[in-house]
Amino acid sequence: MAAVSTPTKAARRRMGTLSQRRMVAGFLFVLPAVLFTVAMFIFPLLMTGWMSLHNWPLLGQATFLGIQNYVQMVQDRQFWASLWFTTQYTLLVTPPIFILAFLLALLVNSALRGIGIFRTIYFIPVVIGLGTSSLLWVWLLNDRVGIFNGILLDLGWIQQPVIWLVDKNLAMTAIVVSIVWKTVGFSMILLLAGMQAVPDELYQAAEVDGASYWQRLWYILLPLLRSTFALALVLSVIGSYLAFDQFYIMTRGGPQNQTITAVYWIFNNSFTYYKLGYGAALSIGLLAILGLLSVLQLRVLRDDTTY
Amino acid sequence: MQRIVKVWTGLLALLLLAACAAPVAAPGGEQAAGEPASGGVTISFWTRDSNQAQVRSLVDAWNASHENQIEITVIPASEYMTKVGASVGAGAPPDLMAVDLIYVPQFAAANQLTDITDLAKGLSYFDKLSPSHVRLATYDGKIFGLPFNAEGSYLIYNKGLFEQAGLDPENPPKTWGEIADAAAKIRALGEDIYGFYFSGACAGCNAFTFAPLIWANGGDVLSEDGTVATLTDPSVAGALALYSQMWADGVIPPGAQADTGTDFANAFTTGKIGMAGTGAFAINNIKTNFPEIDFGATFLPGQEGGASSFAGGDSIAIPAGSKYPQEAFEFIQWATSEEVQLEYYAKLNNLPVRTDLAENEYFAQDSRLTTAAEAMAIGRTPYSIVYNQLFNDANGPWLKMIQTAVFDGKVEEAVNTAQEEFTKILAGQ
Numbered sequence: 213m214a215a216v217s218t219p220t221k222a223a224r225r226r227m228g229t230l231s232q233r234r235m236v237a238g239f240l241f242v243l244p245a246v247l248f249t250v251a252m253f254i255f256p257l258l259m260t261g262w263m264s265l266h267n268w269p270l271l272g273q274a275t276f277l278g279i280q281n282y283v284q285m286v287q288d289r290q291f292w293a294s295l296w297f298t299t300q301y302t303l304l305v306t307p308p309i310f311i312l313a314f315l316l317a318l319l320v321n322s323a324l325r326g327i328g329i330f331r332t333i334y335f336i337p338v339v340i341g342l343g344t345s346s347l348l349w350v351w352l353l354n355d356r357v358g359i360f361n362g363i364l365l366d367l368g369w370i371q372q373p374v375i376w377l378v379d380k381n382l383a384m385t386a387i388v389v390s391i392v393w394k395t396v397g398f399s400m401i402l403l404l405a406g407m408q409a410v411p412d413e414l415y416q417a418a419e420v421d422g423a424s425y426w427q428r429l430w431y432i433l434l435p436l437l438r439s440t441f442a443l444a445l446v447l448s449v450i451g452s453y454l455a456f457d458q459f460y461i462m463t464r465g466g467p468q469n470q471t472i473t474a475v476y477w478i479f480n481n482s483f484t485y486y487k488l489g490y491g492a493a494l495s496i497g498l499l500a501i502l503g504l505l506s507v508l509q510l511r512v513l514r515d516d517t518t519y
Numbered sequence: 520m521q522r523i524v525k526v527w528t529g530l531l532a533l534l535l536l537a538a539c540a541a542p543v544a545a546p547g548g549e550q551a552a553g554e555p556a557s558g559g560v561t562i563s564f565w566t567r568d569s570n571q572a573q574v575r576s577l578v579d580a581w582n583a584s585h586e587n588q589i590e591i592t593v594i595p596a597s598e599y600m601t602k603v604g605a606s607v608g609a610g611a612p613p614d615l616m617a618v619d620l621i622y623v624p625q626f627a628a629a630n631q632l633t634d635i636t637d638l639a640k641g642l643s644y645f646d647k648l649s650p651s652h653v654r655l656a657t658y659d660g661k662i663f664g665l666p667f668n669a670e671g672s673y674l675i676y677n678k679g680l681f682e683q684a685g686l687d688p689e690n691p692p693k694t695w696g697e698i699a700d701a702a703a704k705i706r707a708l709g710e711d712i713y714g715f716y717f718s719g720a721c722a723g724c725n726a727f728t729f730a731p732l733i734w735a736n737g738g739d740v741l742s743e744d745g746t747v748a749t750l751t752d753p754s755v756a757g758a759l760a761l762y763s764q765m766w767a768d769g770v771i772p773p774g775a776q777a778d779t780g781t782d783f784a785n786a787f788t789t790g791k792i793g794m795a796g797t798g799a800f801a802i803n804n805i806k807t808n809f810p811e812i813d814f815g816a817t818f819l820p821g822q823e824g825g826a827s828s829f830a831g832g833d834s835i836a837i838p839a840g841s842k843y844p845q846e847a848f849e850f851i852q853w854a855t856s857e858e859v860q861l862e863y864y865a866k867l868n869n870l871p872v873r874t875d876l877a878e879n880e881y882f883a884q885d886s887r888l889t890t891a892a893e894a895m896a897i898g899r900t901p902y903s904i905v906y907n908q909l910f911n912d913a914n915g916p917w918l919k920m921i922q923t924a925v926f927d928g929k930v931e932e933a934v935n936t937a938q939e940e941f942t943k944i945l946a947g948q
Contacts, residue, residue, distance in 0.1 A: 270604035271629035350781060355774035356789070377777040378720075378926075464779045464913035466720055468922065472914060483601060484912045485905075 257499075260492045268489030281493035291494060294477040295501070301473065302452035304384065308392045309448055310441075313399035318429075320400070321407045331404070335397035342394065346461035349390040353377060353462075380470045383463050387471075391458060395451065399444045406440025407433065442513035446506050453502055474498050559586030562843050562850065565603065566617040567596040570668050570833070570869075574617065577863050581853060587846045589615075600907075603838075607631050612838035615847040617667045620655045620834045621906040624745070627658035628904045633837040633844050635851075636662040642852065647875040651830030651900040664836035665851055666872035671895030672727045672829040674698075674820075675787055675801060676794045678813040680705050680712065684793075691817040694824055695732070695761045698794065699768075705793035706770040714770035716787060716795040717762070719925065721780035722918035726901070726910040727829045728796025728819070729921065732758040734899050736821030741909075741941075745902035748941030750920070756934050757822055759924035766925050776926055779913065788812065798831070799891035803868045816887035818894055830898025832872070870895055908944050916940035 264281055268274040285291055320331045337345065352358050355373035364370045376386045410433060418428050456475040459465060465472040465480075472480075478498065482491030566574045571593045578589045592613065594602050600622060606612050618626065626632050639645060639662045652666035678688035684704040692698040702714025718724040730740060738754025741747065749755075765771050772792075774782070787795045788809045796819060805812055818826030835854070837847045853859060860871040865881040870892045877892035903909055910917045920937035924930040 269629070270600060271607065271626060271631050354782075355772075355777075373773070375773050375777050461779075464720055466779075466913070466922075467776075468919070469914045480912065480914060484915075485908050486600070486604075 260495055263489050264493035264496050266489040268487070268492070270486035270488060274489065277489065281490050282497070284490065285493050285497050288494075290472070291474070291477055291497075294472045294474045295498075297471065298453055298455065298473045298475075301384070301388075301455060302449055305388050305391055305452055306445070306448055308388065309396050309399055310445070312392060312396045313403055313444070316396065316400045317403040317407055321404055331401075334400055337394045338397040340394070342457040343461060345390065345394050346458045349386065349458075350377075350462055353386055377463050378467050380467060383467070383471060387458050387462055390462070391452075391455075395448070399448055402444040402447075403437065403440060406437045409440075410436045438513060442510055445513065446509050449505065449509065450502060453498075453505070559588055560843050560846055561588045561590050562615055562846055563592065563613040564589050564615045564617075564847075564850075565592045565594055565599075565613040567599045567619070567833070568593050569596050573668065573864075573867065573869050576867065577854060577859070580859075580863060581850060585849075585853075587843075587849070589850060607838060607840070610840065612840045614841040614843045615835065615837055615850065617833040617835045618664075620652050620664075620666075620830075620832060620900060621903075621910075623656045623664050623834050623836065624658055624902055625904045625906070626836065627656070627661075627663045631839050632663040633839055633841060634661045634663060635665070635837060635848060638848050638852075639665055642855070644855070644857070644873060644875065647873045648855065649830060649832075649872050649874065649895060649898075651895075651898050652832070652834050652872065655900055655902055656834050656836070664834035665855060666832065667835035667851075667854065668833040669870040669872045669892075669895050670798045670800065670831040671870065671891050671893075671898050672731055672796055672798050672819060672831070673891055673894040674794055674817050675797045676701075676815050676817065677705075677787070677790065677792065678815050679790070680708065680793050681815075683708055688813075688815060691815055692794070693817075693820050695757070695820065695822045698820070699761060699765055699770075702765055702770040702793055703768060706768075712791045712793070713772045714793040715765050716771060716775055716792045718778040718780050718783045718786075719776040719922065720778055720913070720918070721783060722913050722915060723911045724780050724783045725921055726917065727798065727831060729758065729762070730901070731796075731819040731827040731829050731898070732761070732821065734821075734827035735819055735825040736823075737825070741901045741903060743902070745904070746945060748938050748945060750934055750938040750941060754821070756924075756930050759921065759930045759933065761822075762921070762925045763928055763930055767928065776922075787814075799870050799888070799895070802885070802887050802891065814887070816890040818890070818897075826894070826897060828894035828898035830895050830900050832870075832895075903945075905944055905947075909941060916944070 263274075265277060265279070266274040266281075267277050316334050320327055320334065340348075353360055353376040355361055355375050358373075360376075361370070361373040365373065374382065377383045414432050414436075415428055418432055423431070454475050455473045456479060459471050459473050459476055460479070463471045465476055474494075475498070478491050478494045481487050481494060564578065574593075575591065578591050582588050596619075599618065603612070603616065603618070612631075623632075642648075649666040649669055652664075652669070653662070656662055656664035674691065676688075676691050681688040681691075681701070684701070684707070686701055686704060692701050698715070705712060705714040717728060733740060733752070733754045736754040736757060738752040738757075739749050740752075740755065742749055762771075772786070775786075778786070784797070784801060784804065786792050787797065787801070788805060790809070790812050802816070805814060819828060820826055835851050837844045837851075841847055855872060857873075857876065860873055860876050861879055861881070863869075864871045865876065865879045865888075868881075868885075868888060870888070871877065871879070874896040877896055878889055882888040882892060901910065908915060912918070916937045919940075920933045923933035923936070927933075
């Protein structure tokens with residue numbers, strides 16, 4: 213104690229080295245994360261930016277173009293059409309995910325015995341790869357061997373098998389249903405975690421004051437879930453804006469190229485037309501748009517509540 | 520700098536593809552090749568997964584009998600171009616590679632392949648090699664690859680259904696009219712039996728099975744040198760009208776419209792489809808897995824007769840920067856030799872890549888294989904350095920033309936639009 217309150221010169225020097233050592237240790241602790249971020253995000257991002265300034269074929273030499281790719285992007289009607297389609301898809305798929313996720317979270321947020329089994333069941337589709345699940349749905353929707361047509365035919369609701377994926381509206385319905393099934397578990401878990409963070413005393417106090425179940429839900433739970441909602445919403449909207457697998461596998465952008473999402477168009481430019489430079493420019497464009505959207509969402513749903 | 524960027528491009532591409540395609544074990548393409556194995560060298564060899572069983576048995580046979588060893592890396596077909604592009608950009612290409620023949624012009628145009636003109640022309644059987652493969656491997660008068668694996672499209676038909684419909688199973692259709700006629704008669708057999716099938720949402724499938732109808736009729740989709748679109752040729756509209764009519768008559772199952780290729784090989788094996796365009800791969804599959812289906816093979820015809828085929832498969836080429844071009848060519852020479860073509864191709868129900876071996880003792884037992892081999896020999900392949908964008912793109916002009924013509928019945932509009940879009944893409948190259 214005395215040594216600390218009246219440090220000698222030598223001790224001060226030792227403390228100096230101690231704080232230096234702590235800094236080094238701290239740096240070493242975050243180093244893996246920093247390296248990972250640099251290698252997996254910052255570096256590829258810079259490279260993508262660099263590539264976007266070039267005419268960059270898959271085979272052969274790249275040539276510098278300046279901002280010409282970006283000029284082309286602004287004039288690329290298919291890109292904006294795809295972006296608009298992706299927006300429509302996001303608006304279509306987000307509400308069902310959230311309503312269902314919220315209801316499921318309410319259901320599984322109880323202390324019943326064996327509730328873990330239900331949480332697991334609802335979460336399982338999240339674990340399946342999106343490519344795999346899309347392929348699964350292709351077969352579920354098949355007109356000859358698909359189970360949906362089988363059930364509808366057996367019920368007598370339809371006379372002929374429905375060809376789900378040749379009509380834009382039917383195809384969109386099928387994709388939205390498959391994606392809700394696939395991702396609702398994830399939003400459910402996020403909301404569940406948010407619900408469990410709400411202190412019990414608040415409910416108890418409300419109950420003492422005579423608040424009904426619905427009042428507690430509406431006036432306590434929902435407002436306190438605001439920040440969780442914001443997080444889940446941002447993640448879900450970003451996920452929807454990056455939609456690719458389900459459209460690539462289930463509709464191939466069809467019928468008549470009506471379901472080409474933004475990422476699908478980037479993929480086509482990069483890996484069908486082999487214009488990697490232009491694909492990179494589109495990626496940067498999409499990144500900027502998504503960044504803006506996320507900032508907007510977080511701002512709207514900003515939450516300063518403290519318990 | 521660019522080198523590093525290309526590696527990253529490749530990695531990013533792989534990540535993206537890995538996310539969208541069904542996961543496939545990552546190929547170990549980065550092993551250092553060139554370690555001498557018992558005196559010889561080790562040649563790295565890349566191939567796509569579509570025909571890996573055949574390639575593996577071939578390479579095993581080579582390794583067992585030669586000092587130079589071949590180390591094979593199998594890459595999923597959908598990732599092949601990206602992976603090779605990345606490796607070439609990184610300055611570490613394989614010593615030898617098999618690549619879908621349609622991509623060879625693009626590789627050659629980008630200076631990525633070793634010129635093997637003299638070695639190839641030195642082969643005594645050079646003029647017997649699959650003409651389509653050789654044509655596509657020729658760029659600027661030089662030869663950059665040789666046929667490695669052959670596939671020819673033809674019309675497969677269900678003999679049982681032909682018989683039930685009162686058609687002669689030994690006398691399959693030889694004109695467009697006879698196809699439509701037979702399809703209608705088979706359709707009349709029952710609610711769930713259809714006369715004809717094609718994958719209506721699969722671009723590549725229709726290059727393989729629909730384009731030959733045009734060629735057999737004397738038309739074409741591109742000029743000989745691949746620089747001019749020729750879709751306004753009346754044969755194109757004629758062949759589209761055939762499909763369109765069959766669709767309108769309801770002899771094609773409604774599900775065909777949505778088939779992105781997943782059902783390309785399966786529809787016929789249900790036993791409820793009268794006819795479909797397919798490839799040699801189907802013969803082995805049906806014989807092994809669906810022995811109850813009695814099927815025949817015949818050429819894809821023109822309007823009033825004639826025959827053609829899409830000659831597909833892989834070419835084998837030596838990338839520029841290969842460490843062992845000489846040794847690699849020795850393998851190519853061995854693989855195309857008569858003995859290997861018979862013992863490791865024909866005997867295993869694979870088409871030989873030489874037209875002089877289409878008739879052989881193994882195929883003599885199954886005339887359908889001979890038909891496929893002969894189809895390959897008379898087959899054609901569009902020559903283009905933007906093949907992918909023209910014909911393989913699921914959102915491209917080729918498939919759009921077929922869909923507009925067949926499902927919407929607007930043949931003329933479909934042809935004119937496709938001609939315009941083809942011209943635009945070809946001008947951009």
